[in-house]
Amino acid sequence: MNILQYESKIWATADLLRGSGIKESEWPSYMMPFFALVMIESRLVRMFDDLKAEIGKEAFANIEKDDLYNMIKDQGQGYNIYIFEHDKILTDICKNDKSFDIDFDAYLNGFDGETKDLLGVDVTEGEKFLDIKGVVTKLKAKKVLFSYTKLWAEINLKPFNNSEITTLEEHIKRKWADISAETAGEQYTPDDVIALIAEIISSKIEESDKLLKIYDCTCGGGNMLFGVEDRINDKFKRLTQTYGQDWNDPLYALAKIESRFRPDSKIEHGNTLVEDKFYNEEFDVVVANPPYGVSWKGYQKDIENDKTGRFHFLPSVSDGQLLFMQHLISKLDSIGMGVVVHNGSSLFSGDAGSAESNIRKWMLDSDIVEAVIQLPTDEFFNTDIYTYLWVLNKNKQSQHKDKVMLIDASEKFKPLKKNKGSKRKEVDEVSRLEIVETLTKYLDSDYARVFDKEFFYFNKQAIMLTNVDEYGNSFESKLKKGKKSEKLTPTKLTNGEREMSEFVITSFDTTQYDSLDDVFAQDIKPFIASLNYKEQPLVITTATAQYWFDAEQESLIKETNGKKECLGCGKIVVKSAYKKANKKNPDRIEITVELTPDYQKDYELIPYHKDGAANQAEIADFMAKYITKPFAYLDNLVGVELNFNKIFYKPEKLDRVIDILEEIDALEMKLKELETGLSL
Template structure:
């Protein structure tokens, strides 16, 4: 109860912190820019509160009398040993932001000395001496803008009134998560930039907790897109609340400001390493493996900017490459590569990772590799309206390299789309939360790994399918193809034509060596502007295309879908085929003049097609299933081409529930009621 009360007390500062934005609004600063002004000052407030508390704790540990007599160098050695940074101005002058803001005449000088009193790393993270390229929180740039608007002291004073010193690290982290959530809500440029809600963090932590146990072994937790650290540290805190195991967190992000916030937070945790950079091209933990991986990578974000680096990657992380427009499955493969031999993870994605890409595509091949490796234990569909800046469905992929024997080669789908409690007040696009009872149902269902009304367990091959390519031979109404008229070994018949007509235009010479059309400057010009466009526009099925030779006339009968050959008025059906007319411009050579050649061939009408057929893990049985499908559904002659095995996980297909139709009598009764109400309204108007 005391812990909950303290938590509520610190959340009272949420509105006070957010009120600092009123000054920004009054200064004409756009709402989308507020986070960039608030982040460095919030970080400043957090750092100061923790350093002052650390300083006070040292006084207690050493004793007031001993502390008063301690050598300054020894004191700073003790402070540096804490690994939380330091500030000479605070420690030597015993002054904080509150004290600095009391004197408006010396404020700017004192504030500058205060900022430069921090240790080197803190100054770098805050951006105290930021130059182009390395800004992080860029407090220097923010101060310059606030000065130009003549509100620097007023803005700093508002932040100095946020007193976080009475609260511990965990409580400050709770407040930080609430503030960062609001920033994410207003500053995310795309729906792909996601801040993970607290209820989803709780669900991820509870899933992980269900699969680990008490141990004296260190639990290493990793987030490759950690942002400001809310998911990474939120999971760690919940694990620590349930287990006595030692934990160590690792995170990386390439957003300057969010990395800086996470890095600052990490220094006040027992064992945490946060690095800056693009995980996909510069993995800062390349030689590390982890017990637990978690991530909420960006959705639908292109990786074109570093395409060459990905394609030339030598780490063997990326088995296949997804569409360049969406890098989610690159992060997925990276996360899997970071798991130790018994590791597990939970990764948040949108629906595209389940079904985007056809069989043989990078996305499908990645899914197949994951299922072939038997690393996917479950996929959980979350409710819509769960995240702060998008209303789409999101999914938790549960990865596990240490499946229980009965879970081997199986995947569970959990449809938790209805497992939520509506929020009393929406937070951006977030209108729902996966409440405590719903989280328990989801975790229990995953643990029991049995079918329920909202979950199903499948053999992993259930999600595989054959995409069988075939070459169909089209036939006419009598079931005949022109293929049967060809001599053995021939694939077509060339016609030595003398005339070509499509009902509107006629070409009587099929080798043209001269022309007499005034608007063309040359035979080549005549070919490019007249003959070539005309030939390419011919359609033997849609036009009355007739090819005449010295011996016969040929055309295609669209009604009977057959080629017709006419000799001296007698017509013969040749079977289904096609007429191919081509034109070529030829330069003059030693033996022939410059010319235009037109060729005509009749050939069988082949058509490549694909059939989607259920997959079976046994190769012989799989071939039998394909053959049975063809015998049942394909009536034309065909030849087998390549077979590609694809993988997709389709929640809609599996959990689709048709809307129950209302009874006719109920509908008629409702119509009758409405008609009566309308009649009464009309009578009232007449009166």
């Protein structure tokens, strides 16, 4: 039997929801608890049958009730009175519609305490997890509870093992994600990407007596975590143990339920970034597909006050992806590795000196990034963007140390015969094996490149330029030593539209303004702010000279008794301030004018060298070649970004001019033929 036969049957239950007027976006919240219910029942029935077979028919018949309870409890998979004490399951309850409501309520309350909590059987407030109580209440109100439950009871998962049930669960969750991905950045990981991640991990591990501990800090319903574990178990005899944590109530509940049917799997509920439930654990393998572009403002103070030391830098509050990345790295043991799914922003968001760039630099400085793999677009179910696999490895081979491989696998896919929402492509098995082989060989190819990690570093050199006039002069040369400006004592200011001759204003027109403060706010301040000595005539008159800026010469001009002098490139700075009265002066508006050199802060992006002396020489050579104005060095920041477009850019092939002209001629001929036909 193929378990996927039940996929269409499960989704047929949605027809009943549609007929009851329930919106499509709400279907998952109705379907999740019932899927969990039939999953739990199938596992418990199978476990019960295995137990009976192990004990033997005659011996089982003589077991005391308390002994049976303890034997089942020791399995750690849950308990249900109806199944274990009355030998009845959901299909039996659905045989009698008259007693169904009472029997179904007793059936739900017959589960052990933890299962009832996860299903949300009798919770009244607080965490509801799968909230089956709320769903049952709504279905009763619609008068379809019996019909809906009966449809689910027909789904018999008992013949299938953990891996098979997980496969069905992945398909169902995929559709849930497709129709109800209401939270930005929460991307369900498709099965083919999980298979690729598992192949990458499998290529890095070996058979061993040591337990392989696998961790997912944003495990959702567990599809990636358990999917990776199952595929590793298919390839290796090595024992595995899974650990996961998630904040989403219903998805956590699904993962927790699934974990109880796996050997010693541990799933915890809560916000990983605020409360790490595995704070004292380290792991051999980490996997995750953390949310993209999701704000962490709601718990910003907790992150800022975190005492664990896992967050080296705090990225923009609007996107917590790189917080999860830092957390995952902190959870790796001394030779651990991992694969993390991100969107493109984690590669290049943030300028040099930003937290995002510093996080990337810290990761490369630590030599933990072995490769980054670009996946095809249209690969995920509810987004068409490029996604990337970061391959982390604290146990690189010697020839991989201090290097990073970029693999452009954007063309390594097979088109789906039938689209699944936004998903139109899949990384098929042939492509997966080719990608893993490329990673293993760690050599350049037409779609992969290996770089020294410093290739991704760059200098952002800040400089202060001194602008000069057409003769190469700056007003700086006219200043006395130690002075940064020359203050003028103006008698008149003219800008072509208005002339001002009062520079300390203490009185005002009371018919127009209520106070001197109003004069400042409504007239003087806006006027001074509008002055632009480069865009419009601005003449400053003092007792001995006139000053203005000559745009053609790019120089300040001083005219004394008809004689003009070029002072060099500079600025005319006019400021206004409202000052309250003191012992010497009343309330007043003061207007000041000064001449300053024209300085301009600028940044230059310059290739980086890991050798300090060589790096400084590179910066100096760049400045000598490209900067012609006088300048002074300011701070130098080293940034890091990984730009796939720059490395794998393929220019679009343009048609030859002769071919374009021939095509135009053909179109013109066709138009003439049409015109001739119309005129007949």
